[in-house]
Amino acid sequence: MTPRDISKLLFTTVYPLYVQKAERKGRTxxxxxxxxxxxxxxxxxxxxxxxxxxxxxxxxxDQAPRIHPNSAQVKGTVCGVRVEDISDPLTQKVRVLDKLIDELAKGKAMDKILRR
Known part of the structure; x- marks a missing residue:
């Protein structure tokens, strides 16, 4: 997906999919x-x-109060692309969010997901 495509993707549409993915794996x-x-x-x-x-x-x-500084510690792949190598800032934020939801669905502990 190009940065332009991701920018137009509705959070309102994706949010229920994040919840479904997590709930299918026993998360809330x-x-x-x-x-x-x-x-x-x-x-x-x-x-x-x-x-x-x-x-x-x-x-x-754009309206987010602040992006957590520890989000830079989120590394790994989403859809075959390394999150830390994504150059477009918006695309990287979306993929970091995807990666965090993946970690949640895979049963990772919240402290590790939140990089504490």
Whole structure:
């Protein structure tokens, strides 16, 4: 997916897929929310709002209060591409979020996912 395609992708559409993926693996919506809030700096109320309204990834990340500084520690591959090698900032943020959700679904401990 090109950076332009990712920027137009609706967070509102992808969020339920993140939750479904986690729940299929025995994790919870609350854990998905905790991961997203950790990455973006949104509180739970702000995240719930963004999950209800039509907002694309560009706006979702542009409006984020702060991207967690430890998100730079997220490494590995998503869709065959190394997260740390992605040059487009928005695409990298989206793929970091994808990687965090993958780690959650694979049963990794929250402390490790949140890079504590």
């Amino acid at each position: 919506r609350e854990e998905v929310d905790a991961v997203i809030c950790w990455l973006t700096g949104y509180d739970r109320e702000q995240l719930a709002h963004h999950a209800r309204v039509a907002i694309d990834f560009q706006a979702f990340f």
